[in-house]
Amino acid sequence: MxxxxxxxxxxxxxxxxxxxxxxxxxxxxxxxxxxxxxxxxxxxxxxxxxxxxxxxxxxxxxxxxxxxxxxxxxxxxxxxxxxxxxxxxxxxxxLARMIAEAKLTAVSSVKTLETGYKIVDAAKRDLCQDREQLEQELNRRFDTKTRAFVDYWFLPQQQLELLALLQGIESLTQAGMRKFFEMVFSSTIIAKSGGVSLARDLAHTRPHKVADKNPNSAFVEFVKRLKHNLVSYAKGPTGLPQPGLTAAQNVExxxxxxxxxxxxxxxxxxxxxxxxxxxNAIDYMRAHKFSLVWFGWKIxxxxxxxxxxxxxxxxxxxxxxxxxxxxxxxxxxxxxxxxxxxxxxxxxxxxxxxxxxxxxxxxxxxxxxxxxxxxxxxxxxxxxxxxxxxxxxxxxxxxxxxxxxxxxxxxKRMMPARWGKEQRSxxxxxxxxxxxxxxxxx
Ligand SMILES: C[S@@+](CC[C@H](N)C(=O)[O-])C[C@H]1O[C@@H](n2cnc3c(N)ncnc32)[C@H](O)[C@@H]1O
Structure with a gap:
């Protein structure tokens, strides 16, 4: 470095x-x-x-x-x-807190990759064998307004996949590991392409619904982000505490x-x-809520x-x-x-x-x-x-x-994108x- x-x-x-x-x-x-x-x-x-x-x-x-x-x-x-x-x-x-905390926690690449695959495998199994339980849980998790938001922006299949992944993440007992995977989960949603939702351009905080979009599978995106993060991390040197999943000392x-x-x-x-x-050119919450609603936040x-x-x-x-x-x-x-x-x-x-x-x-x-x-x-x-x-x-x-x-x-720097009729705003x-x-x- x-x-x-x-x-x-x-x-x-x-x-x-x-x-x-x-x-x-x-x-x-x-x-x-x-x-x-x-x-x-x-x-x-x-x-x-x-x-x-x-x-x-x-x-x-x-x-x-x-x-x-x-x-x-x-x-x-x-x-x-x-x-x-x-x-x-x-x-x-x-969401800023969730991202920063994850970025300040060292990961052990091998163990993390293994855990990530286990989460995805279990989620796929749950979706296959226990779809009904997942559907009931979706109905239980959100209040009416938040549920309406989720239904508007996410197709039923992606909702079920996301929930199945989330349940796997929630079952992790190691706090550092859990933080890391929550952040990976979030980055499958907040992505330039609009991730696994029906939105376009979420990363620029200007969500726009694309009704005929065919969003990727949350499982596929999750594995993609997981590998991407671990590769950039392995290329270090990070200077952050080395494997063992401990949060960096001296950070508050x-x-x-x-x-x-x-x-x-x-x-x-x-x-x-x-x-x-x-x-207010960058309306952070307009995009961040797409991820935060999955972590229990109400609209x-x-x-x-x-x-x-x-x-x-x-x-x-x-x-x-x-x-x-x-x-x-x-x-x-x-x-x-x-x-x-x-x-x-x-x-x-x-x-x-x-x-x-x-x-x-x-x-x-x-x-x-x-x-x-x-x-x-x-x-x-x-x-x-x-x-x-x-x-x-x-x-x-x-x-x-x-x-x-x-x-x-x-x-490199993500700024509000060109938008609407006013192409050169x-x-x-x-x-x-x-x-x-x-x-x-x-
Ligand atoms: C331009 S961003 C900071 C980006 C940061 N330098 C980085 O590299 O990621 C501005 C931040 O200010 C935060 N913010 C806005 N109002 C705030 C307030 N009243 N108190 C604390 N933070 C606030 C937003 O949540 C946002 O994360």
Missing amino acids: DSYKSSFPNNGSCLNLLQEALCADLDFHGTNSKHATHGWHPFPAKFPPQLPQFFIENLSDENDVVFDPMFGSGTTLVEAARLGRRAIGCDIDP IRTVNADKTGLPPSSVDLIITSPPYAN DDLAGIRAQYLGHDAATGAQFDCLPQQCEKTLTRLAERDSKKAAALRRYFGEMSTVLSEMRRVLKKGRAAVVVVGSSNLSGVDVETQKGLAAIGENVGFELAGIGVRRLDRD QIEKRMHEEYVIGLVKP
């Missing part, structure tokens, strides 16, 4: 180091972003592992605490663990809102994170979690006044075109104020926070999210080291680059 440790001056302050780091090539094109456990489950807008690796190697030391308040698929956490740091992460999304995952992390003040050495897009519960997403339309009680001039100027420009979108953007900036303020609180003095964000074009206005968040960062007491730019590799045009905001707590 290449190191990204640069020869920045050793005696430089964190501010100098961060300024230099932001001028480096942050594109990471031509690198393998699926090594270790990174390619195990699709997740929109996850960053290449080289990005957190670069900042972790250059801005922290072994055993330092690296924190990601919106960890998503856990890229920062995996890299921090791999590089011998203590990792802490928060996210409100149950919290299912809490990024604005109330519960961490002690001045306890973190480095923050690396990326918040959702300003205009209504998931709607409640969705409402807590940063930038979501629901009112959250955050303070939306006292925004910096930079934000107010953008909001005025946008309001002239679209007052509804301006109100939503105000909410996003307001919520990000509380999150950045919380980040400043938990960070140690003199240490860095790196915030990766894409901009958005709303009603023809480039809202320059990066400048807004940088100004908010300064407003809550950070020193701005600078804003780096990285060109996205469209082949504005959002797509803006999404060819993203910004890396460097902040230091003075």
Whole structure:
């Protein structure tokens, strides 16, 4: 595994180091972003592992605490663990937690493959010999609304196959093994092709029903994903604990809102994170519910979690006044075109104020926070999210080291796809680059 440790001056302050780091090539094109456990489950807008690796190697030391308040698929956490740091992460999304926990647990390839085949064999047997029991269980598992959702998006055969697999996974007693297979199960559903459901393009969070789709067998997809994951894992080196199915030490995952992390003040050495897009361009829950309903989540519960997403339309009680001039100027420009979108953007900036303020609180003095964000074009206005968040960062007491730019590799980073009639949508045009905001707590 290449190191990204640069020869920045050793005696430089964190501010100098961060300024230099932001001028480096942050594109990471031509690198393998699926090594270790990174390619195990699709997740929109996850960053290449080289990005957190670069900042972790250059801005922290072994055993330092690296924190990601919106960890998503856990890229920062995996890299921090791999590089011998203590990792802490928060996210409100149950699927994010499931994916990150699995990615942070070492697997023994041989034993895992054997277990996977046993699960599939038993599921096939159950489907053949005990179809009625599976049908009864399907009726028992979901409440009316959730059942209607499942019936709308999954054909009866795939429902039965998924349930048969799930029962095998639920019977596993080893927690690490179970987490791994839950994640494999989920990745048979959340896939670019729409997986085993009737949806198209689930991985981009824009499900669209294709009524005449002939979805693959869940058994076939499950084995495919299992082998894919174990091959990429075996190609390591992961740096994660080696076989024995133990979770990486020194990793703490919290299912809490990024604005109330519960961490002690001045306890973190480095923050690396990326918040959702300003205009809710990536609606995570819209896709994640396809998987989560199988793990006992009700559609209504998931709607409640969705409402807590940063930038979501629901009112959250955050303070939306006292925004910096930079934000107010953008909001005025946008309001002239679209007052509804301006109100939503105000909410996003307001919520990000509380999150950045919380980040400043938990960070140690003199240490860095790196915030990766894409901009958005709303009603023809480039809202320059990066400048807004940088100004908010300064407003809550950070020193701005600078804003780096990285060109996205469209082949790798999963962004909202072209959609509907508007083939060349504005959002797509803006999404060819993203910004890396460097902040230091003075
Ligand atoms: C752009 S993704 C992060 C991707 C991550 N960097 C990765 O590599 O996988 C943004 C994440 O923010 C999370 N999020 C949204 N609102 C949140 C909130 N209020 N508190 C904590 N996390 C939140 C979402 O669940 C999502 O996982």
